[in-house]
Amino acid sequence: MEDFQSVIINMEQELRRGIVTLCVLSRLKTPKYGYALVEELADAGIGIEPGTLYPLLRRLEAQGLLKSEWETSGPKPRKYYALNETGEKAYGLLCGEWEKIAHSIGRLIYEEGIE
Amino acid sequence: MSKAEEYIERYVYDVTRRLPQEQRADIEKELRTLIDDMLSARTGGNEPSEADVCAVLKELGRPQELAAKYRGTKRFLIGPDYYDIYWLVLKIVLCATAFGLVVSLIVASVTTPPQNAFSMAAQTFGGIIAGLVQAFGFVTIAFALAERFSTKTPEGLKWEPKDLPPVPPANKKDVVTIKPAEPIVGLIFGVIGLVIFNAIPWILGYVTAAEGMVSIPVFNLDVLRSLLPLIDLMIGLGMLKDMLRLAAGRYTVKVSVAIALLNVAILVLNIVIFLPPAIWNAGFLSSLYAATGIALFASEGAKVFWMALPTVVVVLGTVGYVTDTGVTLYRGAHGSALFGMQTIEK
Numbered sequence: 001m002e003d004f005q006s007v008i009i010n011m012e013q014e015l016r017r018g019i020v021t022l023c024v025l026s027r028l029k030t031p032k033y034g035y036a037l038v039e040e041l042a043d044a045g046i047g048i049e050p051g052t053l054y055p056l057l058r059r060l061e062a063q064g065l066l067k068s069e070w071e072t073s074g075p076k077p078r079k080y081y082a083l084n085e086t087g088e089k090a091y092g093l094l095c096g097e098w099e100k101i102a103h104s105i106g107r108l109i110y111e112e113g114i115e
Numbered sequence: 116m117s118k119a120e121e122y123i124e125r126y127v128y129d130v131t132r133r134l135p136q137e138q139r140a141d142i143e144k145e146l147r148t149l150i151d152d153m154l155s156a157r158t159g160g161n162e163p164s165e166a167d168v169c170a171v172l173k174e175l176g177r178p179q180e181l182a183a184k185y186r187g188t189k190r191f192l193i194g195p196d197y198y199d200i201y202w203l204v205l206k207i208v209l210c211a212t213a214f215g216l217v218v219s220l221i222v223a224s225v226t227t228p229p230q231n232a233f234s235m236a237a238q239t240f241g242g243i244i245a246g247l248v249q250a251f252g253f254v255t256i257a258f259a260l261a262e263r264f265s266t267k268t269p270e271g272l273k274w275e276p277k278d279l280p281p282v283p284p285a286n287k288k289d290v291v292t293i294k295p296a297e298p299i300v301g302l303i304f305g306v307i308g309l310v311i312f313n314a315i316p317w318i319l320g321y322v323t324a325a326e327g328m329v330s331i332p333v334f335n336l337d338v339l340r341s342l343l344p345l346i347d348l349m350i351g352l353g354m355l356k357d358m359l360r361l362a363a364g365r366y367t368v369k370v371s372v373a374i375a376l377l378n379v380a381i382l383v384l385n386i387v388i389f390l391p392p393a394i395w396n397a398g399f400l401s402s403l404y405a406a407t408g409i410a411l412f413a414s415e416g417a418k419v420f421w422m423a424l425p426t427v428v429v430v431l432g433t434v435g436y437v438t439d440t441g442v443t444l445y446r447g448a449h450g451s452a453l454f455g456m457q458t459i460e461k
Contacts, residue, residue, distance in 0.1 A: 035152035051176045055184040076148045
């Protein structure tokens with residue numbers, strides 16, 4: 001039998017994996033670089049490892065949802081990411097989906113006597 | 116360069132070398148800044164120690180895992196689509212190869228006595244391991260190529276539930292489903308046949324160890340050797356047939372027609388190889404008589420039988436293949452008739 005602890009950790013990870021994209025998109029209405037995003041999300045209670053976020057940002061860019069720009073005037077070169085037009089549209093649609101899910105889950109978990 | 120810097124250099128290199136050329140420079144730049152940011156966050160802007168760097172790199176994860184996340188695709192030799200059939204074929208091939216090798220090595224060691232038991236055991240063991248490794252290699256390469264060149268475009272991965280094959284009714288299951296035992300036995304005999312014809316063809320005949328090793332083969336070994344490519348092709352087609360049965364798992368019109376076509380090819384090869392008298396050992400009876408002194412082998416009846424043998428072999432083979440073809444086509448047609456409704460009605 002699988003260790004209970006690892007089963008739970010695995011389930012939690014899977015649960016988070018789906019919503020991380022939505023969280024990232026929500027913070028990119030203004031351009032941000034990767035590590036700032038890590039800290040911002042951590043402050044909001046969404047822990048995401050840099051090793052996961054950085055590749056995710058590139059994937060979202062490759063999927064055409066983000067635009068990026070190198071900022072080289074500072075002490076370190078930083079790559080800033082932000083939503084483009086398609087990204088904004090996708091974000092809107094995902095938010096709608098999230099509301100539906102949150103509503104349904106809320107009913108399932110908190111309300112008794114669902115037929 | 117400090118030790119801490121050296122760690123970073125090595126880490127960045129180990130990640131980026133696993134990435135596509137065109138992304139390396141960009142990711143490298145970003146990764147360096149990230150490590151710097153993580154270090155600042157950790158030390159509050161102070162000079163990071165070696166331990167700080169190690170902690171940060173560990174947080175980023177193993178280089179191959181980080182690189183894999185950047186690539187976004189899993190890399191594998193044989194993916195989930197082929198894994199089951201790969202494993203099945205591998206098991207069969209390894210078992211058959213081991214069996215064939217053990218048999219041929221036992222025969223070889225009996226006929227040519229080795230210096231001592233130890234060298235024989237070592238030779239046998241080494242030969243079997245080498246043979247198994249080769250078999251493993253061939254099967255794996257074949258499947259890796261299939262994986263590499265299979266088209267897995269989004270189009271190719273599309274499927275409709277209505278394309279699912281129907282479940283055969285319980286009482287008709289035996290007619291249309293192919294039990295794996297039959298083709299597996301076929302494959303094992305195929306391997307044994309390949310070993311015998313290629314390595315020890317003289318064993319087919321009268322073999323005695325009475326006065327040294329004497330073999331009177333039923334085949335003319337020189338002619339046999341020149342025909343080996345055809346013989347191997349014939350056995351190979353037979354094994355292909357078995358693999359097809361194994362992979363299909365059930366008879367359909369397509370499967371049974373393919374098997375029928377393979378049978379026709381095997382039948383033609385059977386006739387071409389074994390009907391001409393040249394491949395048979397013309398002096399078999401006289402050698403046998405000389406070796407044993409049994410008068411029966413010098414009789415007219417024996418001669419007639421020997422003359423007729425090629426025809427008998429070919430006729431028996433033909434009957435076998437025709438029967439197999441008929442039964443297969445019947446089962447295929449039956450399978451399709453049973454499942455005339457190939458798609459599920461809405």
